[in-house]
Amino acid sequence: MRKIILKQHQSPGDVLVFTATVKAIKETYPEWLIDVRTPCMEIFEGNPRITHLDEKDSDVEIIGLVNDTEIHRSGVSGIHYCQAFIREAEEKLGVTLKKDDMWPEIFIRDVEKTWINQVETEFGYKGKFWLINAGYKPECPLKFYPYWQEVAFLLRDHVQFVQIGSEGHVHEPLQGVFNLVGKTDLRQLIRLAYWSEGLVGPISFQMHLAAALKKPAVVVAGNKEPVRWEMYPDHRYIAVNGCLKCSAYYDGCWKSRLEECLNLTGGRPRCYTMIRPEDVANAVLAYYAGGRLSF
Numbered sequence: 001m002r003k004i005i006l007k008q009h010q011s012p013g014d015v016l017v018f019t020a021t022v023k024a025i026k027e028t029y030p031e032w033l034i035d036v037r038t039p040c041m042e043i044f045e046g047n048p049r050i051t052h053l054d055e056k057d058s059d060v061e062i063i064g065l066v067n068d069t070e071i072h073r074s075g076v077s078g079i080h081y082c083q084a085f086i087r088e089a090e091e092k093l094g095v096t097l098k099k100d101d102m103w104p105e106i107f108i109r110d111v112e113k114t115w116i117n118q119v120e121t122e123f124g125y126k127g128k129f130w131l132i133n134a135g136y137k138p139e140c141p142l143k144f145y146p147y148w149q150e151v152a153f154l155l156r157d158h159v160q161f162v163q164i165g166s167e168g169h170v171h172e173p174l175q176g177v178f179n180l181v182g183k184t185d186l187r188q189l190i191r192l193a194y195w196s197e198g199l200v201g202p203i204s205f206q207m208h209l210a211a212a213l214k215k216p217a218v219v220v221a222g223n224k225e226p227v228r229w230e231m232y233p234d235h236r237y238i239a240v241n242g243c244l245k246c247s248a249y250y251d252g253c254w255k256s257r258l259e260e261c262l263n264l265t266g267g268r269p270r271c272y273t274m275i276r277p278e279d280v281a282n283a284v285l286a287y288y289a290g291g292r293l294s295f
Contacts (some may be wrong), residue, residue: 002029004093005053007037007064012186013205015040016212018065019105020082021089022049024097042187046107063092074229075251081229103232106212108194117195118188119162123178129160130284131192133201135171135181140256143202144170145220146268150277151200152177155284158295162196164189164206197293200284203230210235216293218283223271225252236283240274 004025008018015038025034026049035053036044044050053060070077070084079087080102090097119125134148152161152174160178165171167182184192190209193199198216199206203224210217211232221230221239223246231237246263247253253271255261263270287293 001031001033003033003053003057003060005035005037005055005060005062006089007062008066009037009039009064010066011205012040012043013208014067016043016104016106016205016208017081018085019043019047019212020101020103021065021085021097022047023105024086024099025089025093027100028095028098040186042185042190043106045187046109046112047105048107049105063089065089065092071229075226075248078228084229103214104208104212106190106194106209108191108213112191113194115191118180118184118192119178119195122180122183125160125178127160128197129162129178129195131164131196131199131201131206132161132174132177133164133199133204133206134174135165135169136202137169141170141258142256142261142269143204143224145202145222145272145275145280147272147275147277147280149174151280154277154281158288159197159284161200162192164192198284198287200280207232207235216287218280220272220275220280222269222275223247223252225254226250236286238275238279238283240271243274244271246270 008015022034033051033053035051065085065088067084067088070079082102083099086097086099119129136144156176162178163174163181165181171181173179193209193213199210200218203221207217207219217235219235219237221237223240223244227239227241242249244263261269265273
């Protein structure tokens, strides 16, 4: 038996993807004791794979996972982000782990499932809803899709959107949408996703949360990252990789700041202006057309 504390200190999206590694270790070596140290411990609430361990215990191994190797060859390797973390853990632990799937994990405790959802308590609304992340981190303005309001208008007769996001990020309020920006902590957001029909947004935390909860998701990816690195099979992933001269056809541009973009049109990244609001709206409606969801 091994006792292992895994450390991962990136953003919530990275930490959520890293949960697939905890799953892989425990399914391969169920007798091992695994604990984690992350800045987003809410992600691990209710996770039965976690055992509290003391870092001062001489029997405890401490392993840091930073994913600083596979990401640099993600354009050509074809490996998914979840599996990249697992591969790094294999190398550092000196073992071979099960790689049966590519989904992160979130556990919703039974008591949480009995609570009234925040949309009902805030707005008195008891119907179905989708979550929409229509913002961006101040240091990453190139991840901002400029047509979220048009998407909301196109779907206003079909879908009730609830806008989510961190108060410290840039989120312009959308008309016709319930606004919970800055009104949820991380665990509240996780529960909102559990109660939602699906999630819409850029390459960000909400897409990995949708994958963990097996929820429909529409991801407006543009040309930011390699498709096979980020995309989950059941998501409607809207990308234009390979259509532009500004980055290699097999990769994304990986740029964050507006001044770094090599292909602006009207002050906006061309990879986003190529994706029409109708494309995003139709991707949402496809889940209803196919019968996975119903009105």
